[in-house]
Every structure is written in structure tokens, then in C-alpha cells.
Amino acid sequence: MSPVLQSRGKKIVVADNLYTVILAVAFFVVLSASVFVAYQCYTQYDTIFKIQ
């Protein structure tokens, strides 16, 4: 018996916490992108939403 066959034979099960972590990562990525964009807007145009 080879290990490959053995791995094929077993079904990998991912814990639910992993998806929570993935969602957290996505959240922080979106959050950091939003902060970065806001910072850039403020530094370049002195405002975040207002159009001069």
C-alpha cells in the first residue's frame, strides 16, 4: 500500500475556522485598501469624498 493511495482513499476535511480566517483576511484586505485609498485622497486632494 502506497501513501498516495492511502491519501486518495481518505477525504480531506477543512475545519470551519479556516473559512473564518479567510473571511477575516478578506475583510482586512478590503479595510486596508479602503484606508489606503482614503489616505491617498486626503493627502492629494485634502478631502475624502468632496469634489472640489
Place this chain on the structure above:
Amino acid sequence: MSTLTKVLIVLLTIASIFLCGIVVTYVANADNYKQKFDNLSNGYAAAKKNEDNAKTQLNNTIEEKNRNAEKLGEQIASLDGQINKLKSDLANAERDRDDATRKVNSWMTIVKDFSVTVENNDKLVKDALAERDAKENELIKQGKELKGTTAALMDNMAIVRQLQEGSKRLLEEKTELQNKLDLYLRQYGKAIAEPMPVSAAPESVRLTPPTKDIDLNGSITEVDLKTLLAEVSIGAANGVKEGMRFHLTRGDKFICDIVILDVWPEKAVGWLELLQDQPQDQPRVNDRVSTNL
């Protein structure tokens, strides 16, 4: 959790990461339009300001150009006047030059004539110098002769002084003898006759030749009683010779005798003898002289 939810979570995460990456990349690389606007605005303002300055400078330049043009016009007018004046001066200078050229030519001719005259004068001067040298030599000779004559004259003057002294002495003796004779004759009631001049000449006078009846007549032209010399108006041309004796009279009155010492062609000089004591009987100019009474 269902499989679909899991798949959606994964897809949502991937899409979020992808979109966030795109957004972040875009924002990071996006241009700063506000800064560009500010820069362009500042550039526009500076360009506007430069335009104003350029317009001001242009106006100033135009005004200065106009002023310079006016000045240049004035200068051109004054230069035109100067040009006209210089032209007139040039014409005058050309006339003066022509006059000077004519004068130079005339002076050249005069100078040439003057050079010829100078050469002739040089020749005349040389001739005159040669003649002067000859005259000087002749004058030296005459001076030597004059010295000899002067020495002889001095000797004669010494002899004349001796004769004068003898004459005075004889006159004194004659006067004394006349007085004695007068006293002697008065004793017998007689008077002395008009005294006749008696020549008691010294030896040199005795050597003079006796007067001959050649009847020479003349007059006294000059008398010097200090030296007892007199000049007569006749000379060798009339036959007068040295040593001749002349009688000097004024009217019918005897004045004195003259013994000729020196003779010239037209005159003669003699020694006065037998002078009278009275002042009115002294010889004067224009008294008559003759060899015979």
C-alpha cells in the same frame, strides 16, 4: 456550513483581494491632479504676469523707441546742418587751397629770383671784400705815410715853436729899441716913422727863398692863432710852393707874413710871422694874401 457557502467565501475572498489589489495599484499609480492643477495654475499666473510685464516692457520700449526716434530725428537734422556747414567749409578750404597753391607758385618764382639775386649779391660781396682788402692795404700804407708825415709835422711844430719864441723875443727887443729911439729923437724934435716889420727870422727862415715877383694873390680861409697857422685859398695849382712868403694885408694895412709850410692842389698852410700886438691887427678870415705888396 454548506459547500456553496464555503465556495462563495473563497470566491469572495479572492475577488476582494483581486479588486483591492487593483484599486491599491491604481490609486498608488494615479496622478496627483490637484498638484498638476496647482502647478498649471501657478504657471498660468506666472505666464499672465510675464505677459503683463512683457506688455509693460513693450510699451516702455515703444515709448523709448519713439523718444529715440525723435532724438535721432533731431540729431539727423543737426547732422544735416553740420554736413551743409562742412560742405561750405570744404568749399572754402578748397578755395583757400587753390589760393595757397597760387601763392606757393608765386613764392617759388620769387624765391628763384631771390636765389639768383643772392648769388649776384654774393659775387658783389666777394668783389667788395676783395676791394676792401685792397683798400685796407692801401689804408695801412697811407697810415704809415701819415705817421711819417705826423712825425715830420711834429718836428716842424717844434721848429715853429722855437721860431715863435725868437719872434716874440725880437718883437720885445724891437719895441724896446723903438722906445729908446723915440726918446732919442724927441730930444731933437723928431718923431719916429711908421715902423716897418723887420724879419729877424732864425736860421730856417733865412733859408727860405726870396719872394719873386710872380704876383700871386689869394685870401685867408682859416686862422688858428693858438698854433699861429693859417690856410690860404691858393695852392700848388696856382704855383704856390713850400717856403714861399706871402704878405697878409687888410685894405692898405699890413697885418703879417705867412711862410708856406705845406701845399695842396687847391690850398696851402703857412706859419704866421711878424704878428702885431693890437687885437684889431690880428689876421682874420678873408684877409688878402699876396707875394708882392
